[in-house]
Amino acid sequence: MSLRPFILGLAASFGLAWLLVVIVPFIMMRNLGPITLTKETDGAAGIFYPKRSGRIVNGAKVYAENGCYLCHTQVARPTYAGNDMYRADLAGLARDPERGDTRRETNAYDFEGETFAQIGLTRMGPDLANVARRFEAAVAAKGGGGDPAAMFYAHLYDPRRNPETRKSTCPSYRFLFTRREIKGQPSNEALPFGGDATSELLPSPDAKALVSYLLAMKKDQPVPAALNFAPPEPKAAAR
Ligand code: HEC
Numbered sequence: 580m581s582l583r584p585f586i587l588g589l590a591a592s593f594g595l596a597w598l599l600v601v602i603v604p605f606i607m608m609r610n611l612g613p614i615t616l617t618k619e620t621d622g623a624a625g626i627f628y629p630k631r632s633g634r635i636v637n638g639a640k641v642y643a644e645n646g647c648y649l650c651h652t653q654v655a656r657p658t659y660a661g662n663d664m665y666r667a668d669l670a671g672l673a674r675d676p677e678r679g680d681t682r683r684e685t686n687a688y689d690f691e692g693e694t695f696a697q698i699g700l701t702r703m704g705p706d707l708a709n710v711a712r713r714f715e716a717a718v719a720a721k722g723g724g725g726d727p728a729a730m731f732y733a734h735l736y737d738p739r740r741n742p743e744t745r746k747s748t749c750p751s752y753r754f755l756f757t758r759r760e761i762k763g764q765p766s767n768e769a770l771p772f773g774g775d776a777t778s779e780l781l782p783s784p785d786a787k788a789l790v791s792y793l794l795a796m797k798k799d800q801p802v803p804a805a806l807n808f809a810p811p812e813p814k815a816a817a818r
Contacts, residue, residue, distance in 0.1 A: 608687050620804035627688075627803045631795050635692040638792020641785045642697060645752060652699030652706045654685040655798070668713050669706050671799035676719070681712075681799040686806050689798040704749055708798040731790045732756075732770055732782055740772070755786035 613626040621627075642648065655663040655670030663670050664682050671681035685708050690696035699706075714727035733740060736756055738749035756770070758778050769779035782790070 611687055614688075614803050614805055616803050617805075627806075629688045629691045629800060631691055633795035634788045634791035635795060636694070637788035638790075638795070639693045639695070639697065641755075641789040642792060643695070645789075647707075648697045648699045650699075650701060650703035650749070652702050653690075653696075653708045653796070653798070654698045654706065655683070655708050657684045663706070666706075668709065668716065671709050672712050672716055675712075675799075681801075683799060683802065683807070685798050686802065688802070688806070707793070707796050709796060711794050711796045712799060728790050728794060729771065731793050732786065733772070735786060735789070736770060736773070736780070752786070755783050755789070756780050757783055 613628055616623050616625050616627055618624050658664070663684075667673070670685075671683055673680055673682060675681045687696065689708070711727060714730050717730070718725045718727055734744075734749070735752045737751050737753070738747040739745055739751075741747075757780070758773075759766070759781050760778050761774075761776075765774070765779055766781055769781055773780040
């Protein structure tokens, strides 16, 4: 083969992939407009605007800086790209105490407020799209004693501290915590472990932003019919 067709073939095979995987999705998703709700299908008029609360912008920055996206994804994949619905509590809770089955696919609106959608590179660790829901459910299962934020702090400080994840390969992010001498009252933000009579462990501002971001990982709010790729099946009687 001569050089010319080789170079052209190379350009075509990489260029086409680049066009379809990078450029086309970018053009389609860079400026997502609000979705108009319709009365018949959504039961309400107006526009759909996903709400997220927490330190999303700062937290996402700490998440990126520490390479969490290398091992954790944040997407319940659309079914055509590999079903995720069957995985326990990944796409939402199958048995949410208030709303029933809240599982759904992730969509571009779930990343509202973030500069980059950190969909992740690999699933070395569990998907985090709904990790806050899972942690809340774990706290509720223990009879409500506890706090999801405290679970996140403990995990970030030492993922192997919990006997259930003794062999966890999630790295420890100890450097996001500082040890401080107790002067007067101990801080109410101190970790429940690692302290002694004279010092205590405190989360740094970065750790607080990251945990606030993790606590906002509830990609299960109801979406308008226009976005719902897997609408619930009609009940037998309604058919
Ligand atoms: C080297 C890969 C790797 C990196 C990098 C990584 N993790 Fe993990 N993570 C894992 C693995 C594996 C698990 C599963 C074991 C466990 O639960 O500890 C896990 C578990 C978790 C869990 C518990 C999830 C659940 O559903 O129980 C959280 C939360 C978490 N990681 C947060 C983070 C955050 C935040 C970062 C970045 C600061 C991060 N991880 C970076 C591999 C990684």
